Amino acid sequence: MEFTKGHGTGNDFVILPDPDGALDLTPGLVAALCDRRRGLGGDGVLRVVRAAKHPEGVALAGEAEWFMDYWNSDGSFAEMCGNGARVFVRYLLERSLAVAPSGGTLPIATRAGLVRARVEGADVAVEMRRPRLYDTATATLGGLTLPGAAVDVGNPHLVCALPAALDLTGLDLTRAPEVDAAVFPSGVNVEFTTPGEPVDGADGHVLMRVYERGSAETLSCGTGACAVAAVALRDGDRETGTVAVDVPGGRLTVTVTADSCWLAGPAVLVATGTLASAALLP
Numbered sequence: 674m675e676f677t678k679g680h681g682t683g684n685d686f687v688i689l690p691d692p693d694g695a696l697d698l699t700p701g702l703v704a705a706l707c708d709r710r711r712g713l714g715g716d717g718v719l720r721v722v723r724a725a726k727h728p729e730g731v732a733l734a735g736e737a738e739w740f741m742d743y744w745n746s747d748g749s750f751a752e753m754c755g756n757g758a759r760v761f762v763r764y765l766l767e768r769s770l771a772v773a774p775s776g777g778t779l780p781i782a783t784r785a786g787l788v789r790a791r792v793e794g795a796d797v798a799v800e801m802r803r804p805r806l807y808d809t810a811t812a813t814l815g816g817l818t819l820p821g822a823a824v825d826v827g828n829p830h831l832v833c834a835l836p837a838a839l840d841l842t843g844l845d846l847t848r849a850p851e852v853d854a855a856v857f858p859s860g861v862n863v864e865f866t867t868p869g870e871p872v873d874g875a876d877g878h879v880l881m882r883v884y885e886r887g888s889a890e891t892l893s894c895g896t897g898a899c900a901v902a903a904v905a906l907r908d909g910d911r912e913t914g915t916v917a918v919d920v921p922g923g924r925l926t927v928t929v930t931a932d933s934c935w936l937a938g939p940a941v942l943v944a945t946g947t948l949a950s951a952a953l954l955p
C-alpha cells in the first residue's frame with residue numbers, strides 16, 4: 674500500500690490513494706497509521722477515492738471526480754477538514770490526478786458537500802460553507818470555565834475567547850475540555866482565542882489553539898480557523914471580511930463572504946513510501 678505524508682500549517686495527514694474504493698479502511702487501521710510511535714503519525718487520514726466509488730461521495734460524482742474520505746486519528750469520521758481539503762488538492766495536482774483550471778476552481782466532494790479549491794503558489798485555498806453561529810455553550814479546562822460560541826462549519830466547533838489576563842501558552846490541552854453534550858451530541862472541536870495585533874490587508878487578527886474532536890491538540894485546524902474568523906467578524910459588527918488566524922503551526926487566512934468562506938494557507942507534501950501493512954495492523 675502506497676502512502677504520502679502531508680501537512681497544512683502543521684496539521685498532518687497520512688494520504689492513502691484508493692481510486693476504486695477497494696481498501697478495507699477500518700478505525701483500527703486508521704488509528705494504527707496515525708500512531709506517532711508505532712505507525713506513520715498523523716492527525717488524520719485522507720483517503721483519495723473517486724466520488725463514484727464511495728457510498729458517501731456518489732451523490733456528488735456528477736460534480737466532482739474525487740471524494741475526500743477524512744478520518745480523525747482515533748479512527749472516527751468527520752464531516753469536513755479544511756486543512757485536509759487543502760492538502761488533498763495539493764496531492765491530486767502533484768500526482769496529476771486533477772488539473773487546476775486556470776482562473777477557475779477545482780471541485781472536491783466531502784461529507785459536508787462540495788468544496789472548491791484554488792491554487793495560489795505555495796498556498797491552496799478552499800471555499801467552504803459560510804460558518805453558522807447557532808448557539809452558546811461553555812468549555813471547562815482545569816478549573817477554568819469559559820463561555821463560547823457554537824459554530825457549524827460542516828463540522829461542529831466551540832470558540833472560546835480567553836480573558837485578557839490569560840495567555841494561550843498557559844493552557845493545558847493535554848486533556849479534552851469538558852463541554853455540554855446536549856449542545857454537542859456528536860462531540861466538538863474547541864478553539865481558544867486571544868486577539869492579535871493588526872495585520873495589513875486583514876480586518877481582524879486572532880491567535881488560536883485547538884483541541885480537536887478525535888485527534889486531541891493539533892498545530893492547526895482549518896475549519897476551526899473559519900469558526901474563529903466568523904466569531905471575530907461578528908464581534909467587530911461585520912458580516913464579511915478577512916481575518917488572519919495564527920495557529921501554533923503558522924498562519925491561515927480566512928475570508929468570509931456573503932455566502933461562503935475561503936480558507937487559505939500552505940499545503941505541503943512531505944514524503945511518499947510503501948506501508949508494510951501487516952506490521953501496522955492492530
Ligand SMILES: N[C@@H](CCC[C@H](N)C(=O)O)C(=O)O
Nearest residue numbers: 751754755756828894895896
Ligand atoms: N483539522 C481539521 C478538522 C478535522 C476534523 C475534526 N477533528 C472533527 O472531528 O470535526 C481542519 O483542518 O478543519
